[in-house]
Amino acid sequence: MSDEDTLPPDLMPAKPFTKILEPYLPPGNSPKQSVPTEQVPKVYVRPLALADVEACLKLENEVFPPQERCSREKVEFRFRKQDAFIYRLSVCPELSLGLFSVASPNPPMSMATTATSPRTADSPTPELNEILIAHAVSTKCVDAVVTDDAMGLPAEFDPSSERYQDPELLDWSSSKPSLSLLGHQEAGQTLGLHSLGVLPEHQSKGFGKTLLKAYIQRMRNADVARRIALITHERLIAFYKKFGFIHKGKSEVKFGGGDWHDMSWKDIPPVPTSQEFLDIVLSRTQRRLPTQIRAGFKISRIRSFYTRKVKYTQETFTEKLSAILESFPRLQDIHPFHKDLLNTLYDADHFRIALGQLSTAKHLIETVSRDYVRLLKYAQSLFQCKQLKRAALGRMATITKRLKDPLLYLEQVRQHLGRLPSIDPNTRTLLICGYPNVGKSSFLKSVTRADVDVQPYAFTTKSLFVGHFDYKYLRFQAIDTPGILDHPLEEMNTIEMQSITAIAHLRSAILYFMDLSEQCGYSVGAQIRLFQSIKPLFSNKLVFIVINKIDIMRPEDLDIETKEMLQEILKPGDVELLQLSCVTSEGVMAVRNAACDRLIAERVAQKLKSGASGGGAIGGRLGDLLNRIHVAQPMEGLQREVYIPDAVMDRKKYGKEDLERPKREREIEEEEGGAGVYNIDLKKNYILDDDDWRHDKIPEVFDGKNVYDFIDPDIEAKLAALEEEERLQADGFYLSDETSEDEEDANTRAKAEFIREKRQLIQNAAKMKKSLKNRAIIPRTAKTKKLSDLKSHLNSLGLDATSTSARARSQSRGRGMISKHSNGENDAMDVDSSTNSQLETLPRAESRARNQSNRREDGITTAGSRSKAEKLAKLSQKKMNRLARQGEADRHITSSMPKHLFSGKRGMGKTQRR
């Protein structure tokens, strides 16, 4: 904050925020996991700049309904949205944040509608356009909630003026000051979050969450304000509650049709009493965990049931206690002024002990839980488990009950802290101190708008009060302190100690108020003595002695003794005497201005001094700043000489009035009759082989062909090559001397053709055979093959098939007939072919046949007996046929329990049918 004196806001350091964000990115959006349907864009956040206004507006138009985004026609809202963005991004760009994604080189169709913003100076990828996916824009305001005033713009803001068109010219903090309550209030301690939106096509992807988290973290780190406030509709309250926002009830804002709710973040949440604390935790355990054990649960399940109860209760206790511990400021982390103020108001030891007790309790509860979880592992019965759980929760409850006093104390501290004025210890500060009733509060009231109580008795002001004012376009804070009495530090009470704390720790200009009229009830001598005694606290500070109530008594009217005493304290030279009267308001502004001028000069000098180190080199923060302003040098500073050709160097230079000067085209034009009459000759300077060709006309189309198609620098050479080839062809250079093929070749070719065809046929046949077409595979051996097929096949191969077919016949013919047939068909011609084995087998087969009689004909003497035997044979076969048996030996059972007989309901019919 203290940088405003010298540094423009756009030089504030910008952290690379994507790194910090990574743990917050929702799991679905992490680069490792890829969403199948859509490519997840890589996102990063950075503060918005004035250049992003267009993108913001587009986003706003897509996200919010028309009455909330406020169109140009709606005059009742005092401003237009565009102006609002320009205003907010120019006044306080550091309070805004945008979530960007880098557009891919070929963006998908959905991206076409998204708002792109031109590249800004600090964007990481220069080639690609970044897309604003979500933004958060805010200003500071003085109220604890967002009001209509805070959402407005100050009256003097004029977006059409040139200053707002050019971001370079903009430095709002040093421009015209405003006392209006509209718009951004630098002194405010509340961040009003006015606009938070995510592009519709990127909603419910966790971007809003990411941005809000980043925003809260960033603002917390920067410590710019005490709380964040926003207004929202009822349906989104739960969303904001997840981030720790507190619902403060219906808002009074009328903007966009009303019906808004206030939410606020970063106030210390209320500390419950020990009894409430217990109720919260125990009822949570009761509500969130299963409550019933049923008969027949295994002991392991019962054990885990109760273990879970114990653990969950402990976790809740720990969570709540650590939330309280975290929400209070840590004394070692805050500014010494605040630390001392806390010490005087609440007693730092007490505060520390209270927090210490809380953390001890947390630790004890954890120990208890650990012990009882261990014991539960050995529990033997449901009853034992239950008793152990009861004991564990009971002990936790006892520990919590002992926290009664610290919790009460912390709640009081919280309430008081919330009402303390927000004092910025580093900004430009006027500190008003002095005896009680000398007119300190009246002065504060007359220079600022602070609403302080002014009463004609001592110790009206019992604590520090803050007011703000502007001087030379800078915001100052003035602090009114309670009066101090002149006694040792140890005897001072809490009220006086607050003043002492402020004097000791704040970097400020001190206005020591004196009342020479002694109406306050203290003599001038006493007042001077007080000044002397607290003087050690004024070291390294600007000190002014301000004489109040000059309408009654001026320093000139004093008696000589007191005058001398007064001169004594002014003697060292670093103390200035100022005079004013709050009643007549004489000199009030003069005093204020004098003090402010000195303060500004002092601060700037100090800043420069602290910037420069002992040797005069600039280091520290100023050095950091200067380091950031980097002038890039190409070629690493290497100097390249300019090359000018000799012809150019030697060219004669003509003066303007030189007669030998070559004529310029314009002069020729003037001579020839000026524009419209003279037509410039464009072909004049053509460089061609022959200068006569310059003005030759070339037709565009010649012989129905486009002339430009035939223009080629190598056309001559190509033409020559073509003509040469034609000549060679005419000479018969390309004619071949090969003869036609001979007969042998033709024969071979025919055979090859035949073979190919045959092979193709075979392949096709095999394919046909293979293609199952849902039929069972029948092995080749099981297939019947006709003898005629075999014969024809063999014949086609050119082989003799007679013997093969004869053998096949002999196999298939009935046994009894073999001898006759074989005898009958045996040719004498076959003597050669009949091998030895054949000769051997023949007689044996004959003899066997002779031994085995034909049983079909055995014992049949007459034709009648034959038919009878056949009948009997058929009869004996009848049963087997009925049961579908193959023969006597077939005992096959197809299925033991046919499904259709054993499944389904039996209806009305027989028991064997269903």
Next chain:
Amino acid sequence: MPQNEYIERWQKQSGKRYDYEERKRKRLAREGHKQSQDAQKFTGLRAKLYQKKRHAEKIQMKKRIRAHEQRNVKSSQSNESLSTPIPQYLLDRSQTAQAKALSSAIKNKRAEKAAKFSVPLPKVRGIAEEEMFKTVKTGKKTAKKSWKRMITKPTFVGSDFTRRPVKYERFIRPMGLRYKKANVTHPELGVTVQLPIISVKKNPQNPMYTQLGVLTKGTIIEVNVSELGLVTAGGKIVWGRWAQITNNCENDGCINACVGQFHSIFQVELTLGM
């Protein structure tokens, strides 16, 4: 910006709401109605909590009412010590009270005498072996013969204890159930302190449990009272005293004990037992 005591300041400047007092009075008047309403309306956990709270409140109310009533009651004995002489036929009345006092004094004396040789918990529930031990069934042979036992109750194991080899170890006293300290109440001093256990003197269930150091309700333990700074009649510092366990340790996760005067009985019994 409102700062410091702005609420008080506001009230000082503008005063309170015109009907502030009235509303307050009415709210108070309707308090009973609201409580009744709540008592009928609440269900589930809220009802339970509410009833509990209301129950406690009612007890307090009744106590207070009784206290008030007792203050108003006139006692018959109050005007007993009259200086005026009482006729003979009325003398008997106060005699009964005297007799009662006498008999109660004798009773007290007897009880005290008995108390000298009694223990805080004279009777304990018997614990079956099945409840006390769990059979360990790990390993082939162990499972087959089922000879190994794990003690399911809290135990005291001396600091010099070393385990036997696993093969011979019949009883396992789990680490998680071993205790070293007991919360000991001294009824005469009216204090409760956590003291280290020295040894287990007697487990009424079974002498074996005494040996094993099992801590159940009624067990006599010896605790280290050196921290209390007790002194014997002879002027020596007492450092060990006996105490009896008064709670079911396995259910509570802690050991509560009560010191008493049981030297003689147990010395006799112990000598007999061992």
